[in-house]
Amino acid sequence: MVNITINGKLVQAYEGEMLLAAIRRENIDIPALCHHEAVEPYGACRLCMVEITKNEWDGWKNHVTSCLYPVEEGLIVNTHTPTVIELRKTILDLFLASSPHSTVIKKLAAEYGITRTSYEEVPDSTDCILCGLCTRICDKMGFSAISAVGRGHGKEIAPPLKEPPPDCVGCLSCAYICPTHYIQFTDNGKERTIWGKKFKLLRCEKTGLPTITEEFAAYLIKHREIPEDYFKINDLSHRRELALKMGQITQWGREA
Amino acid sequence: MKQDFTTIPSIIARHPRKASSLIMILQDIQKEFNYLPEEAMRKTAETLEVPMSKVYSVATFYNAFSLVPRGEKLIRVCVGTACHIRGSKVIREQFENELKIKPGETTPDMKYSLEVVGCVGACAMAPVVMINDKYFGSVKTSRIKQLVGKG
Numbered sequence: 001m002v003n004i005t006i007n008g009k010l011v012q013a014y015e016g017e018m019l020l021a022a023i024r025r026e027n028i029d030i031p032a033l034c035h036h037e038a039v040e041p042y043g044a045c046r047l048c049m050v051e052i053t054k055n056e057w058d059g060w061k062n063h064v065t066s067c068l069y070p071v072e073e074g075l076i077v078n079t080h081t082p083t084v085i086e087l088r089k090t091i092l093d094l095f096l097a098s099s100p101h102s103t104v105i106k107k108l109a110a111e112y113g114i115t116r117t118s119y120e121e122v123p124d125s126t127d128c129i130l131c132g133l134c135t136r137i138c139d140k141m142g143f144s145a146i147s148a149v150g151r152g153h154g155k156e157i158a159p160p161l162k163e164p165p166p167d168c169v170g171c172l173s174c175a176y177i178c179p180t181h182y183i184q185f186t187d188n189g190k191e192r193t194i195w196g197k198k199f200k201l202l203r204c205e206k207t208g209l210p211t212i213t214e215e216f217a218a219y220l221i222k223h224r225e226i227p228e229d230y231f232k233i234n235d236l237s238h239r240r241e242l243a244l245k246m247g248q249i250t251q252w253g254r255e256a
Numbered sequence: 257m258k259q260d261f262t263t264i265p266s267i268i269a270r271h272p273r274k275a276s277s278l279i280m281i282l283q284d285i286q287k288e289f290n291y292l293p294e295e296a297m298r299k300t301a302e303t304l305e306v307p308m309s310k311v312y313s314v315a316t317f318y319n320a321f322s323l324v325p326r327g328e329k330l331i332r333v334c335v336g337t338a339c340h341i342r343g344s345k346v347i348r349e350q351f352e353n354e355l356k357i358k359p360g361e362t363t364p365d366m367k368y369s370l371e372v373v374g375c376v377g378a379c380a381m382a383p384v385v386m387i388n389d390k391y392f393g394s395v396k397t398s399r400i401k402q403l404v405g406k407g
Contacts, residue, residue, distance in 0.1 A: 139307075144307030144310060145307075146309055147307075149313060150316045151317050160297075161294065161312060167308070167309065
């Protein structure tokens, strides 16, 4: 264990973990849009910025992204100093200029007292803040169907050649993880569309309810050692089957 | 311009078959074809076992790579700080008028491509124009017609 001080309180943190994890465990609310436990920290949104110092640093202080800074013995962390709040406000102000219509950004900025950006709003803005969560989760899932394309002002998240991505299986992980709900998809229970690619949904043989896409099921069967008939029924039916089996076992137990 | 894609595998084979060879391979392909043909990117991804999305991401990130065929002569107008101060804007406009294309475009006869670049590291001779590998310093608008014929 590592001893650190967060906002004046002495706390213990696990060796190797990042500051953000220790801060959140203390129920201190600091924003972070590009962070998710499922993927490696990335430090793109800069919102989790905190002030750090140590007694032996002679008053020297530094501002770091807490999602990327590993805990250190004797570290003194302050999450809401005037400078930190000012930094966070500036970042939110910039986000508000690049994504002025995002409800998530607007809400977060309002919490810090910003209702309008002091910069010029970006023309043809999108709600995408380029946090990279979608590409990181897509890599982690093993598909790498989408990636950052271009650079600077023209940078965007897109499939290769901006065509419907051949490697996408329609799992929707990117859409679910997107912090600003920018990634759109349609799903009518029969067919699903995301990134311009259409997918057919499998149906549970027992309940008739849609489950996952054919491509996703095929991938899981091939790469995750899941039995081939697993996706013939949905989770609910699996649970029902299991409950019946458990009931039988209990019955046998009683009879024996 | 060479459009014989059969050389692609041999270009890729010049480099170790690992992900870190990606940029070197793309550079060699760019040199050979003057742009990155789709087939070449696909073949590279397949050979190095790198996702196509990553190849495309790298190919679109660096200005040294082009995804569309470039003309025989690549005219780069520097619009870096020093060149900007010394009037690169009018130089650029003059080239646009002369070639009837915008930066990033190629003339229909595939002879010229126009590009604006950040800094070519020759600020002392600003404003600078590069035509293929040659540098031209202290460029004046009156010289541009002549420059288009040169390089």
